[in-house]
Amino acid sequence: xxxxxxxxxxxxxxxxxxxxxxxxxxxxxxxxxxxxxxxxxxxxxxxxxxxxxxxxxxxxxxxxxxxxxxxxxxxxxxxxxxxxxxxxxxxxxxxxxxxxxxxxxxxxxxxxxxxxxxxxxxxxxxxxxxxxxxxxxxxxxxxxxxxxxxxxxxxxxxxxxxxxxxxxxxxxxxxxxxxxxxxxxxxxxxxxxxxxxxxxxxxxxxxxxxx
Amino acid sequence: xxxxxxxxxxxxxxxxxxxxxxxxxxxxxxxxxxxxxxxxxxxxxxxxxxxxxxxxxxxxxxxxxxxxxxxxxxxxxxxxxxxxxxxxxxxxxxxxxxxxxxxxxxxxxxxxxxxxxxxxxxxxxxxxxxxxxxxxxxxxxxxxxxxxxxxxxxxxxxxxxxxxxxxxxxxxxxxxxxxxxxxxxxxxxxxxxxxxxxxxxxxxxxxxxxx
Amino acid sequence: xxxxxxxxxxxxxxxxxxxxxxxxxxxxxxxxxxxxxxxxxxxxxxxxxxxxxxxxxxxxxxxxxxxxxxxxxxxxxxxxxxxxxxxxxxxxxxxxxxxxxxxxxxxxxxxxxxxxxxxxxxxxxxxxxxxxxxxxxxxxxxxxxxxxxxxxxxxxxxxxxxxxxxxxxxxxxxxxxxxxxxxxxxxxxxxxxxxxxxxxxxxxxxxxxxx
Amino acid sequence: xxxxxxxxxxxxxxxxxxxxxxxxxxxxxxxxxxxxxxxxxxxxxxxxxxxxxxxxxxxxxxxxxxxxxxxxxxxxxxxxxxxxxxxxxxxxxxxxxxxxxxxxxxxxxxxxxxxxxxxxxxxxxxxxxxxxxxxxxxxxxxxxxxxxxxxxxxxxxxxxxxxxxxxxxxxxxxxxxxxxxxxxxxxxxxxxxxxxxxxxxxxxxxxxxxx
DNA sequence: GATGAATGAGGATTCATTCAT
DNA sequence: AATGAATGAATCCTCATTCAT
Numbered sequence: 001x002x003x004x005x006x007x008x009x010x011x012x013x014x015x016x017x018x019x020x021x022x023x024x025x026x027x028x029x030x031x032x033x034x035x036x037x038x039x040x041x042x043x044x045x046x047x048x049x050x051x052x053x054x055x056x057x058x059x060x061x062x063x064x065x066x067x068x069x070x071x072x073x074x075x076x077x078x079x080x081x082x083x084x085x086x087x088x089x090x091x092x093x094x095x096x097x098x099x100x101x102x103x104x105x106x107x108x109x110x111x112x113x114x115x116x117x118x119x120x121x122x123x124x125x126x127x128x129x130x131x132x133x134x135x136x137x138x139x140x141x142x143x144x145x146x147x148x149x150x151x152x153x154x155x156x157x158x159x160x161x162x163x164x165x166x167x168x169x170x171x172x173x174x175x176x177x178x179x180x181x182x183x184x185x186x187x188x189x190x191x192x193x194x195x196x197x198x199x200x201x202x203x204x205x206x207x208x209x210x211x
Numbered sequence: 212x213x214x215x216x217x218x219x220x221x222x223x224x225x226x227x228x229x230x231x232x233x234x235x236x237x238x239x240x241x242x243x244x245x246x247x248x249x250x251x252x253x254x255x256x257x258x259x260x261x262x263x264x265x266x267x268x269x270x271x272x273x274x275x276x277x278x279x280x281x282x283x284x285x286x287x288x289x290x291x292x293x294x295x296x297x298x299x300x301x302x303x304x305x306x307x308x309x310x311x312x313x314x315x316x317x318x319x320x321x322x323x324x325x326x327x328x329x330x331x332x333x334x335x336x337x338x339x340x341x342x343x344x345x346x347x348x349x350x351x352x353x354x355x356x357x358x359x360x361x362x363x364x365x366x367x368x369x370x371x372x373x374x375x376x377x378x379x380x381x382x383x384x385x386x387x388x389x390x391x392x393x394x395x396x397x398x399x400x401x402x403x404x405x406x407x408x409x410x411x412x413x414x415x416x417x418x419x420x421x422x
Numbered sequence: 423x424x425x426x427x428x429x430x431x432x433x434x435x436x437x438x439x440x441x442x443x444x445x446x447x448x449x450x451x452x453x454x455x456x457x458x459x460x461x462x463x464x465x466x467x468x469x470x471x472x473x474x475x476x477x478x479x480x481x482x483x484x485x486x487x488x489x490x491x492x493x494x495x496x497x498x499x500x501x502x503x504x505x506x507x508x509x510x511x512x513x514x515x516x517x518x519x520x521x522x523x524x525x526x527x528x529x530x531x532x533x534x535x536x537x538x539x540x541x542x543x544x545x546x547x548x549x550x551x552x553x554x555x556x557x558x559x560x561x562x563x564x565x566x567x568x569x570x571x572x573x574x575x576x577x578x579x580x581x582x583x584x585x586x587x588x589x590x591x592x593x594x595x596x597x598x599x600x601x602x603x604x605x606x607x608x609x610x611x612x613x614x615x616x617x618x619x620x621x622x623x624x625x626x627x628x629x630x631x632x633x
Numbered sequence: 634x635x636x637x638x639x640x641x642x643x644x645x646x647x648x649x650x651x652x653x654x655x656x657x658x659x660x661x662x663x664x665x666x667x668x669x670x671x672x673x674x675x676x677x678x679x680x681x682x683x684x685x686x687x688x689x690x691x692x693x694x695x696x697x698x699x700x701x702x703x704x705x706x707x708x709x710x711x712x713x714x715x716x717x718x719x720x721x722x723x724x725x726x727x728x729x730x731x732x733x734x735x736x737x738x739x740x741x742x743x744x745x746x747x748x749x750x751x752x753x754x755x756x757x758x759x760x761x762x763x764x765x766x767x768x769x770x771x772x773x774x775x776x777x778x779x780x781x782x783x784x785x786x787x788x789x790x791x792x793x794x795x796x797x798x799x800x801x802x803x804x805x806x807x808x809x810x811x812x813x814x815x816x817x818x819x820x821x822x823x824x825x826x827x828x829x830x831x832x833x834x835x836x837x838x839x840x841x842x843x844x
Numbered sequence: 845g846a847t848g849a850a851t852g853a854g855g856a857t858t859c860a861t862t863c864a865t
Numbered sequence: 866a867a868t869g870a871a872t873g874a875a876t877c878c879t880c881a882t883t884c885a886t
Contacts, residue, residue: 171378
């Protein structure tokens with residue numbers, strides 16, 4: 001259940017054992033897009049780090065935009081799958097749900113950055129992400145919040161509560177460079193991830209129901 | 212004609228009444244850097260929207276990077292000033308503090324995006340922002356959290372708690388495009404900002420001290 | 423089609439029969455750098471005269487400076503090779519040595535200009551030229567001068583004597599525009615080159631040992 | 634007679650005691666044009682080193698080209714004056730003539746570089762230099778050579794002999810960077826200039842009449 | 845699948861020059 | 866006489882992309 005175990009199994013976040021060339025390209029592109037954003041990433045750099053030349057990359061992806069979208073889809077799809085799966089299970093178990101989500105981001109360290117980049121830019125790919133993948137989950141979450149007998153959030157506050165969760169989870173992973181500067185630890189280290197998980201769980205218990 | 216007096220009144224957040232060319236450039240650059248990031252913003256576009264040609268811009272700023280840093284400094288400096296001022300007042304009054312901070316981001320709608328862009332990229336300008344401007348504030352916040360008799364966060368959790376506040380506040384303003392897609396409201400609308408303020412205040416009361 | 427054989431024959435000094443694009447670029451660049459200097463030569467002009475666009479040129483050379491250095495190396499290397507070859511032969515035969523050197527500059531009409539440009543500017547590429555290529559030859563020359571029984575130059579004068587030879591040989595080819603203005607002949611014409619050779623030989627006999 | 638004495642008196646080569654702004658500009662421009670060539674020198678750099686801005690420079694000179702020509706004229710005119718004066722004196726005294734010329738270049742250390750730059754480029758300003766200033770002197774020199782009873786140069790060789798003198802004198806001063814790299818002394822140091830003078834005088838005696 | 849060569853569009857920046865002040 | 870601001874032209878160079886091989 002802990003992230004460190006999952007990492008070896010899933011491997012989607014690391015590019016060490018990449019097999020096909022397309023996968024290798026996607027791995028590199030994911031990392032570079034996450035670190036430098038879409039505009040700040042050169043196709044040539046992706047190609048070079050993937051071990052080929054830029055023209056060769058066009059044998060695998062129609063263009064930079066298409067590659068970017070493929071990266072986003074590959075990154076966001078399993079997240080959506082995970083969460084729609086979780087939603088169908090016992091959604092009272094917010095602890096396990098939080099563990100799963102945080103673990104997913106921990107094993108996919110570029111995902112949060114990708115989502116936050118796209119959210120900041122408000123690019124064309126944001127709508128699919130938000131509408132297709134995240135919205136259903138959000139709906140479940142809002143239902144869960146409302147259904148919680150301890151919760152006393154008004155209906156208008158629901159979205160902001162959900163948004164707060166998104167910010168806390170995404171932020172922990174996406175804004176790692178800032179946190180590293182501000183504090184003296186790496187938010188992506190295993191112990192910090194565990195701490196963040198326990199923090200979020202305590203929030204889930206107490207914070208959600210202030211009284 | 213007596214511009215210097217008007218400037219403070221009119222110019223809060225908008226770039227309509229900008230007076231000097233340098234200010235106009237800074238205003239435009241702030242908006243474009245916030246919306247498209249550093250790499251995604253062309254000097255020529257900044258110049259055009261500021262009403263001059265790209266070479267002319269170099270009469271006011273040494274280069275793109277220098278302009279970017281000037282934008283960041285102009286944006287972050289008052290934030291730091293505000294918060295260091297708040298820290299010296301009654302720092303038990305977390306409500307007023309939250310109001311001030313949120314209001315500042317509300318009236319400087321590009322600031323959160325600028326900080327989050329730079330945090331994501333982990334660029335060279337991040338260190339000054341974090342070290343010089345944010346770190347002192349963070350120190351105060353952590354002291355306040357520890358001093359709170361109701362608080363029972365361990366010492367290691369302090370940074371993560373502070374980080375959570377950063378994520379919630381920055382996120383509300385910076386990730387507006389995502390929230391707009393996900394929900395059907397504008398986080399920057401006055402009523403939503405008020406709602407967010409009251410939400411954060413409730414968090415400050417309850418969430419910080421779960422038991 | 424069998425280019426590699428032809429190249430040595432046809433391509434001596436002229437850029438007409440250049441084969442590979444890189445060679446064509448080098449040929450044009452050599453001529454333009456020689457005629458206008460480094461700063462006075464535009465990459466776009468080199469590219470245009472070589473039959474391509476400026477960006478295409480970057481597929482062959484990393485940049486203007488790299489191209490310049492490649493031009494210098496291609497020009498100076500055979501000169502050094504020639505002279506180190508001559509040094510190993512009977513170095514009493516100063517006549518043959520002078521013939522070879524002058525003929526080399528005659529068949530590489532840009533070389534003297536390139537060296538003199540770089541010597542005037544004192545650019546970064548001058549040190550390699552001087553240290554690696556010319557210095558060994560100079561050493562030989564100074565030994566030869568000292569060893570000459572008729573020579574009565576003091577040790578301190580040796581360098582100046584060598585320098586005088588350099589000036590006379592380089593000057594004849596590099597300062598052709600001045601000589602054309604001053605006199606009414608072309609220093610690069612065959613008969614003038616022959617005359618210069620015989621002049622230098624007479625110098626070598628008489629001038630070097632005045633008494 | 635020695636260069637070191639003259640330098641303090643004449644001062645045309647140094648820019649320390651420059652008086653009018655125009656003179657200061659000319660001094661700086663002369664040095665920069667000599668060191669970097671016409672294309673390699675920016676008007677702004679000249680202006681900055683002269684203590685004003687580029688637009689101000691246009692109050693004194695019509696443009697870059699005009700400034701360049703003014704520099705050349707100011708540099709070459711006294712040289713021509715000197716030499717026409719020398720020609721009218723006892724032109725058998727080649728020793729004094731050589732001393733004067735070399736001293737002039739020694740006290741005007743940029744002059745040789747300026748002439749050699751312009752000769753290499755073959756620019757529009759070369760013709761005036763060659764035709765108006767140098768040609769009369771050259772004519773005298775050739776007459777002197779022919780008239781010398783010891784000389785046995787053919788008529789066609791005359792120009793080449795004169796050219797050789799030009800190369801040796803200009804080269805010593807203009808190609809100082811190369812000589813510094815090649816040998817371990819500064820050609821512009823007083824002792825080296827004296828040595829060069831004595832060398833040239835010996836050449837004048839012996840070399841000119843090999844038999 | 846891969847690549848070297850090529851390119852139009854655009855990148856930031858420099859340059860010589862102008863002009864109102 | 867000096868300058869801040871402005872600019873068209875040109876600088877070197879990068880970029881995403883195409884295409885023949």
